[in-house]
Structures are given as C-alpha cells and as structure tokens.
Amino acid sequence: xxxxxxxxxxxxxxxxxxxNLAERIQHILLIVTFTTLIVTGLPLIFYEMKIFKSLMSFQxxxxxxxxxxxxxxxxLIINIVWHFLYTILTKxxxxxxxxxxxxxxxxxxxxxxxxxxVGLTRLLHKKGILKKFFEKHPYWLFEKAPEFGRxxxxxxxxxxxxxxxxxxxxxxxxxxxxxxxxxRLFPLWVHDIFVIVHGYEAMLAFLAVIIWHMYNVHLNPEVxxxxxxxxxxxxxxxxxxxxxxxxxxxxxxxRQRILESESL
Amino acid sequence: xxxxxxxxxxxxxxxxxxAAALTxxxxxxDDCLTCHSDSSLKSGAGKPLFVDQxxxxxxxxxxxxIACVDCHSDLKKVKDFPHAEKLQxxxxxxxxxxxxAQVKASIHGQPQEGRSPxxxxxxxxxxxxxxxxxxxxxxxxxxxxxxxxxxxxxxERVTTKRGRGFIEMYNQSAHYRAxxxxxxxxxxxxxNCHGGHSIRSVDDPRSLVSRKNIIRTCGLCHVGIQKGYxxxxxxxxxxxxxxxxxxxxxxxxxxxxxSPEDLSSPVYATKVAGVCSRCHDDERLARQYGFLTSRLKTxxxxxxxxxxxxxETRVANCxxxxxxxxxxxxxxxxxxINPDNLAKTCGKCHAGAGKNFAKGKIHVVSEKAxxxxxxxxxxxxxxxxxxxxxxxxxxxxxxxxxxxxxxxKR
Numbered sequence: 001x002x003x004x005x006x007x008x009x010x011x012x013x014x015x016x017x018x019x020n021l022a023e024r025i026q027h028i029l030l031i032v033t034f035t036t037l038i039v040t041g042l043p044l045i046f047y048e049m050k051i052f053k054s055l056m057s058f059q060x061x062x063x064x065x066x067x068x069x070x071x072x073x074x075x076l077i078i079n080i081v082w083h084f085l086y087t088i089l090t091k092x093x094x095x096x097x098x099x100x101x102x103x104x105x106x107x108x109x110x111x112x113x114x115x116x117x118v119g120l121t122r123l124l125h126k127k128g129i130l131k132k133f134f135e136k137h138p139y140w141l142f143e144k145a146p147e148f149g150r151x152x153x154x155x156x157x158x159x160x161x162x163x164x165x166x167x168x169x170x171x172x173x174x175x176x177x178x179x180x181x182x183x184r185l186f187p188l189w190v191h192d193i194f195v196i197v198h199g200y201e202a203m204l205a206f207l208a209v210i211i212w213h214m215y216n217v218h219l220n221p222e223v224x225x226x227x228x229x230x231x232x233x234x235x236x237x238x239x240x241x242x243x244x245x246x247x248x249x250x251x252x253x254x255r256q257r258i259l260e261s262e263s264l
Numbered sequence: 265x266x267x268x269x270x271x272x273x274x275x276x277x278x279x280x281x282x283a284a285a286l287t288x289x290x291x292x293x294d295d296c297l298t299c300h301s302d303s304s305l306k307s308g309a310g311k312p313l314f315v316d317q318x319x320x321x322x323x324x325x326x327x328x329x330i331a332c333v334d335c336h337s338d339l340k341k342v343k344d345f346p347h348a349e350k351l352q353x354x355x356x357x358x359x360x361x362x363x364x365a366q367v368k369a370s371i372h373g374q375p376q377e378g379r380s381p382x383x384x385x386x387x388x389x390x391x392x393x394x395x396x397x398x399x400x401x402x403x404x405x406x407x408x409x410x411x412x413x414x415x416x417x418x419x420e421r422v423t424t425k426r427g428r429g430f431i432e433m434y435n436q437s438a439h440y441r442a443x444x445x446x447x448x449x450x451x452x453x454x455x456n457c458h459g460g461h462s463i464r465s466v467d468d469p470r471s472l473v474s475r476k477n478i479i480r481t482c483g484l485c486h487v488g489i490q491k492g493y494x495x496x497x498x499x500x501x502x503x504x505x506x507x508x509x510x511x512x513x514x515x516x517x518x519x520x521x522x523s524p525e526d527l528s529s530p531v532y533a534t535k536v537a538g539v540c541s542r543c544h545d546d547e548r549l550a551r552q553y554g555f556l557t558s559r560l561k562t563x564x565x566x567x568x569x570x571x572x573x574x575x576e577t578r579v580a581n582c583x584x585x586x587x588x589x590x591x592x593x594x595x596x597x598x599x600x601i602n603p604d605n606l607a608k609t610c611g612k613c614h615a616g617a618g619k620n621f622a623k624g625k626i627h628v629v630s631e632k633a634x635x636x637x638x639x640x641x642x643x644x645x646x647x648x649x650x651x652x653x654x655x656x657x658x659x660x661x662x663x664x665x666x667x668x669x670x671x672x673k674r
Contacts, residue, residue: 043574056574063576117666119666183618184620187623188620188621190637191624192624208652208656212656212660215663
C-alpha cells in the first residue's frame with residue numbers, strides 16, 4: 001500500500017501510450033467505414049423516411065449508395081485483417097488481446113459499479129435499516145468503486161461487440177452481395193434470414209455506438225467533450241491511476257522490481 | 265402563261281359545255297369567280313368572300329370537276345348576279361349521305377350540354393373549298409394533320425367532360441411524337457382511337473374507346489399485346505364482362521401514353537408498383553377475387569422495392585416477375601411465377617438462378633407464418649436490442665446520478 005503513495009516512480013504528468021499509431025489508424029478506419037456503412041445502409045431500412053428520399057434524389061443515387069457501401073465494407077474487412085495480424089504478430093498486440101479477454105471479474109465489476117453508483121444500500125445503512133446485515137456483509141454497501149485494469153468491462157464489451165458484429169455483418173453481407181452464390185448454397189428463406197439479420201445487427205450496432213460508446217468517450221463528464229486518446233494516444237499517470245488503477249499498480253510493481261534488482 | 269391559257273381552255277370546254285347542255289341558265293364557275301376571285305371581296309359584315317381558285321382546283325372536288333353551284337345549290341336557280349348575301353349552308357349530305365348520317369348520330373351531331381351547345385359540321389374538320397382526299401398529305405384529316413384539326417376546337421373552345429388540357433395531353437404522347445417527329449402515319453391519331461364520323465362519348469358503349477371496345481381498338485395496331493392480354497388473368501375476366509379488371513388505359517393512361525422507358529409513363533419501371541397496387545392492395549377487390557393484398561408493402565420492404573423507390577430501374581418491379589399483358593395466376597403452368605418457372609424468371613437477372621429461388625416466399629406478409637426462422641431471428645434481435653439499450657440507459661443514468669451527487673456535495 002505504501003508503494004501506491006510513492007508518486008516518484010510514476011509522476012502524475014508522465015505520458016503513457018494507450019493507443020499507438022497503428023491502433024489509432026485502425027480506430028479511425030473503423031470510424032470512417034462504420035459511419036459510411038451506417039449512412040449508406042440506413043436508407044434500406046428506413047426507406048419510408050423523407051430525408052433519405054430527398055438526400056438521394058439525384059440520378060443513380062441508389063447505385064452510388066450501393067457502391068459506397070461495398071467500398072466501405074471492403075476497407076473495413078482489410079482493417080479487420082490488419083488488426084488481426086497486428087494482434088497475432090506484435091508483442092503489444094498480443095498483450096492487448098490478453099488484457100481484452102473477458103473474465104468473471106468484469107461481470108462483477110459491472111454489478112459493483114452499478115450498485116456503487118446507485119448507492120441504495122448505503123442509503124439504507126445510513127437510515128439504520130438492515131444494520132446487522134451490512135455489518136456482517138460490508139460488501140453489500142458497495143463503498144468503493146471497482147478498480148479496472150488496462151481495459152474495463154465497458155471497453156471489453158465494446159470490443160467484443162465490434163468483433164461479433166463485424167463477423168455477423170461480413171458473413172450476411174457477403175451473401176447479400178453475392179445473391180446468386182447464396183442461393184446456389186441456401187434456399188431463399190435462408191437468404192431472407194441473412195437480409196433480416198444484416199438489418200437488425202446494423203440497428204443494434206448503430207444504437208450501441210450512438211448510446212453506449214458516445215456516452216463513455218464523449219458525454220461522460222469525466223471526459224466531456226471528448227477523450228483525446230483516439231487522436232494522440234496519450235494518457236497521463238494521473239488518468240491511469242484514476243481510470244485504470246490495476247494497470248497503474250502493475251506498472252508500479254514492475255518499476256519497483258527493477259529498482260530493487262538494481263539496488264541489489 | 266401557257267398553263268393558264270390551257271386551264272382557261274379546259275375550263276371553258278369541260279366545265280361550261282356539259283353544264284350548258286343540261287341547264288343553260290346555270291351559272292358557271294367562271295361566272296362565280298368573276299367576283300369571288302377578288303381577294304379583297306368581303307361581305308357587309310366583313311367576312312372574306314374570296315375563293316382561291318388554285319386551291320379549289322387542286323381540291324378533291326375541283327379535281328372531280330364539281331361546280332360551285334353543285335354545293336351552293338340555292339344559286340342554281342339564281343339568274344341575277346351578284347346574288348343575295350345570305351345563302352343556305354352547303355349540304356354535304358346531298359352527296360355524302362351515309363357519312364352525314366354517321367356524323368348526325370355521333371357526338372358531333374348532337375348538341376351537347378353546357379355553355380356551347382355547338383355541333384361540329386363537315387367543314388370544321390374537312391375545310392371548305394380546299395378539301396383534299398384523306399390520303400393527300402395536304403388534307404386536314406391526313407394522319408399528320410388531324411391532331412391540329414381536332415385541336416382547333418378541342419384545345420380551347422370546346423372542353424370535354426375530362427376538362428381543359430386533357431386533349432392537349434395527346435401532344436406529349438409517344439403516339440403524337442411518332443406522328444409529328446417521324447411522320448409515322450401508322451401511329452395512332454385522334455381518329456384511330458375515337459373513330460371519324462361515328463365518334464362517340466367514352467361513356468357510350470358504342471364508342472371505340474369505351475370499356476367494351478378499348479381492347480379491340482388498341483389491338484388494331486397492338487395485335488400481339490391484345491392477344492397476350494386476352495390470354496392473361498385480366499383479359500379472361502374482361503371477356504366475362506368484369507368491370508374491375510384493368511383495360512389498356514387503366515395502366516397506360518389515355519391521351520398521354522408513353523413508352524414504358526419514358527420517365528413520365530405510369531408504367532415506368534419505378535412506377536409500376538404504384539399502378540398495380542391501386543387494385544392489388546384494395547381489400548374489397550382482394551376479397552372478391554381471392555388475391556392477396558399488401559403487395560406494395562411487401563415489395564417496398566424488399567431490396568427490389570426499396571431500390572425501385574429510390575429511382576433504381578435495374579431492379580425487378582411487378583412486371584419483371586409477373587409479366588405485363590399476359591399476367592397469369594401462379595398455378596398456371598405458363599405463369600412466370602409458377603414454382604417450376606421461377607428459376608428461369610429470376611434467372612433473367614440472377615444468372616444461374618436455380619431451384620433454391622423457389623424455396624421461400626417473395627411477398628412475405630408475416631414471417632411468423634411463412635419463415636419461422638426469420639421470425640425467430642427478428643424476435644431475437646428485437647429482444648436483444650431492447651434489453652441492451654435498456655441496460656445501457658440504466659447504467660448511464662446511474663453513472664450520471666453519482667457524478668451529479670458528488671458535484672452537489674461539493
């Protein structure tokens with residue numbers, strides 16, 4: 001515990017690289033392709049909406065929409081392949097992936113954070129309700145917020161959602177792109193499922209990004225108006241300590257060990 | 265000069281001689297022209313009385329050497345010229361008895377209700393002294409000239425039940441363009457569809473454009489299409505006298521008929537669905553004839569329909585799969601959408617389409633009944649989306665709540 005207080009080993013203004021250049025480019029490519037795919041795909045779901053009708057009133061608009069959608073899809077696939085190779089072939093990539101694997105702790109973190117935020121049990125305790133129970137089981141007071149490692153449950157969930165979503169969208173989209181091939185392999189009703197799944201998965205991804213990701217990296221008062229990590233990749237020692245304390249501790253222990261081995 | 269002398273001699277010898285032989289006292293054309301060749305000659309009311317003798321001589325009556333007094337027959341007995349100003353109108357029926365009777369029975373022969381109870385007379389369509397044979401390109405009723413002749417009344421002066429502008433729409437039609445631009449005299453002009461002397465109101469069953477006759481009338485030129493239509497599901501009920509099935513004009517419009525490739529045609533690729541669904545989404549007709557509704561809705565939600573809605577013409581519309589004139593029910597072995605023919609029909613666009621195209625439904629009204637796995641996928645996603653979004657929002661609310669509490673405490 002005393003080690004945590006020693007800020008000599010990690011200064012508050014020390015800069016750590018949370019996203020390197022390759023990761024940032026991958027993220028930007030994901031933003032661009034995702035946005036393009038959503039914008040060019042939504043008219044197919046909300047074909048009744050006047051806004052799409054007026055946006056796509058020019059000649060061959062629908063055809064161009066389709067071409068853009070496919071180009072974005074191909075770029076996204078290339079991006080995913082790049083990310084895949086990066087994850088396997090680089091040490092940093094492998095380490096990131098290890099950190100990204102969901103554990104039972106993540107479920108518990110989500111649960112703990114929620115009840116910590118709500119603070120209902122602390123209120124009950126204050127009012128003297130279930131006093132004995134809380135004295136016996138102080139866990140249920142959720143006094144402390146859970147501590148996160150390099151990736152918290154929110155980030156892990158988002159990453160897995162992108163992975164799952166991309167998988168579903170690429171498979172279903174591939175068969176929609178190649179209708180003739182799809183119908184050589186599957187009956188029409190299976191192809192219809194591809195179409196339905198592609199649309200609903202798109203809606204899910206769109207809503208998840210708009211609500212969940214936008215809150216966590218933009219509207220969240222902690223980072224409002226925007227976390228700049230995706231642009232410069234930098235995170236300070238102080239931010240690391242508050243947002244990712246387990247990673248902070250890990251780095252600290254690492255440095256202590258080096259220090260000790262040097263002093264020996 | 266020689267020519268004029270020749271004509272003079274001709275008219276003297278040919279026109280006056282037989283006339284003189286019959287009734288010595290009858291005025292010759294020359295007698296008439298003594299005055300009427302003066303181009304400035306006008307009646308007391310200022311009406312020009314000039315007769316262009318060149319035009320008359322070139323006319324069908326001039327060629328047949330019919331004399332002025334043969335038509336202006338009340339002058340036959342007049343000996344003192346100049347004659348009285350007011351003459352009897354020329355009675356064409358004296359020679360053209362049958363034609364005149366037809367006109368008399370037609371809409372042009374009957375005074376119409378409305379502001380101007382006028383009837384059209386022979387001269388309104390055929391002209392007067394300069395009348396040519398109907399096959400003469402100069403004739404007012406020659407195919408290329410006929411629209412302008414009819415429109416001389418029907419553009420402005422005379423409005424029909426369908427209102428002003430309805431007849432003018434013909435001038436935008438493919439039929440008129442062929443006539444006017446290419447001089448294609450086979451293209452439909454007014455008389456081809458409406459008839460000539462026997463022209464009648466569309467409400468009159470005897471009219472060529474009445475519901476009863478329109479198929480035959482269009483079929484005069486579009487023979488193959490008429491045959492296909494009569495073999496199709498619409499035609500079969502039409503023959504039985506059904507008033508619900510569409511006839512040519514219901515889909516193609518009337519005066520403003522365009523090629524289906526023309527953007528303004530109601531059967532343009534992206535507009536066909538709207539035309540078909542006028543009846544095929546009608547609950548009453550569906551009940552009566554036992555067909556399924558929601559055709560437009562289910563088409564629109566498909567890729568074909570959505571693309572079509574956004575103006576894409578290279579996707580399937582109703583006609584691409586169902587055919588157009590000889591549409592048949594799916595149980596008919598000749599139907600394009602008979603399960604046995606689907607591979608071929610879909611294969612028109614989707615090269616190599618096989619039997620799998622028939623294993624499923626196109627117009628899916630209810631996934632629950634028609635594709636239960638698709639229904640399951642849909643429900644799954646709806647539940648997942650609803651749950652996830654709720655969880656997100658609850659989490660965000662809890663997070664904001666704590667942050668605001670911390671801020672208040674400070």
